[in-house]
Amino acid sequence: MSIAPFIAFLVALGLVAGTFGGLLGLGGSILLVPVLTMVFGFPMAIAVGTGLLCVVATSCAAASVYVERGWADVRLGMLLELATVLGAISGALVMPLLSETLLKGLFGAFMLYAAVLLWRRPPGESEEVGETLPAYRVRNRALGTGVCYGVGGVSAMLGIGGGPIQVPLMYLGMGVPLKMAAATSSFLMGMTAAAGALIYYGRGQVMVALTAPLVVGVFLGAQLGSRLAHRVRSRWVHVLLILVLLALAVMMLGEAFGFSLRGLA
Amino acid sequence: MSSTGPYRWIAGTLRWGSYLSALLLAVGVVWVALDPSVPIQVGPGMPFRILGEQLMTGNPYALMQLGLLVLLATPLLRVVVAAGTFWRIRERRYTVVALLVLLSVAASVWLSGGR
Numbered sequence: 001m002s003i004a005p006f007i008a009f010l011v012a013l014g015l016v017a018g019t020f021g022g023l024l025g026l027g028g029s030i031l032l033v034p035v036l037t038m039v040f041g042f043p044m045a046i047a048v049g050t051g052l053l054c055v056v057a058t059s060c061a062a063a064s065v066y067v068e069r070g071w072a073d074v075r076l077g078m079l080l081e082l083a084t085v086l087g088a089i090s091g092a093l094v095m096p097l098l099s100e101t102l103l104k105g106l107f108g109a110f111m112l113y114a115a116v117l118l119w120r121r122p123p124g125e126s127e128e129v130g131e132t133l134p135a136y137r138v139r140n141r142a143l144g145t146g147v148c149y150g151v152g153g154v155s156a157m158l159g160i161g162g163g164p165i166q167v168p169l170m171y172l173g174m175g176v177p178l179k180m181a182a183a184t185s186s187f188l189m190g191m192t193a194a195a196g197a198l199i200y201y202g203r204g205q206v207m208v209a210l211t212a213p214l215v216v217g218v219f220l221g222a223q224l225g226s227r228l229a230h231r232v233r234s235r236w237v238h239v240l241l242i243l244v245l246l247a248l249a250v251m252m253l254g255e256a257f258g259f260s261l262r263g264l265a
Numbered sequence: 266m267s268s269t270g271p272y273r274w275i276a277g278t279l280r281w282g283s284y285l286s287a288l289l290l291a292v293g294v295v296w297v298a299l300d301p302s303v304p305i306q307v308g309p310g311m312p313f314r315i316l317g318e319q320l321m322t323g324n325p326y327a328l329m330q331l332g333l334l335v336l337l338a339t340p341l342l343r344v345v346v347a348a349g350t351f352w353r354i355r356e357r358r359y360t361v362v363a364l365l366v367l368l369s370v371a372a373s374v375w376l377s378g379g380r
Contacts, residue, residue, distance in 0.1 A: 004298040060339050064279035085369045190340040195373045204309035212290045212329035219287040
């Protein structure tokens, strides 16, 4: 039996995840981890290891565009990255000690919280990133760095890039315009995810045959998403982000409370 | 938009690392998809000590694994380039930050057991 259709499906899945990730500064694995665990029944550790590598792919592809355009705040990104990398190492070490149900519950609760935070603060016209970059002043650096340590831990435990926390944190808490927050999040999440992914790789929890086609799709999608970001208005990014977060929160919390989507594939 | 700004080397590192990794992965994936004589391999990556040998014998899974390793190395290289960029533009504080990130990742590699 040919495995070509399954490989094509994985590439397509990665493409969708990468497009959303590149556009919204999310990393892409926020879609992949729930699909791999809930639909295909992969163990959480395998899904997380795969998800982290997809985050690295989304980050590298999208951030190259954002850094070149000047949308990513490289200084802020490096500062927050130090905290997220330390957090990611801690998270990857703690993850084997936690139950799958707890991790899924955390994932879902976390998405719901980020969606509510974003709902309460729609972007204004003055924050639109176009041909000129909006002026802003970064505030609450110490708070941001502290929160990012936790973000790194959550990232390594759940296989996500940390974008769902980093983007609202920079946007709501640190005064960075929404699209620049998404671009900076894309920039820093690659290193965060790589720090966690190295540990999963070393433990043998990265399946090459599963991860490679997904990453190929994610690469293509992230390039597409980061280019689409130039044409999509911030308020649409805002609405899309909330909808994606809410959908995933419901799915993950449902799974944590025993409503399984497994077997649909 | 600052395509010629101080961070162009960082952008270039990310871009070319992505392209190389994507190329290696795409060749491996297309190879496995189109060649029915390639056995399906499910499981973790192969140890480093046999990766080179498997690449020489034309194992597409080894090619995919090399692509994943290049992918993992790209953000690391980006931090090295960032450290150099900050040093060049006399941003000493951020040079130290970049070096601390590298030190942390070195700890992560050590904890991974160097598979």
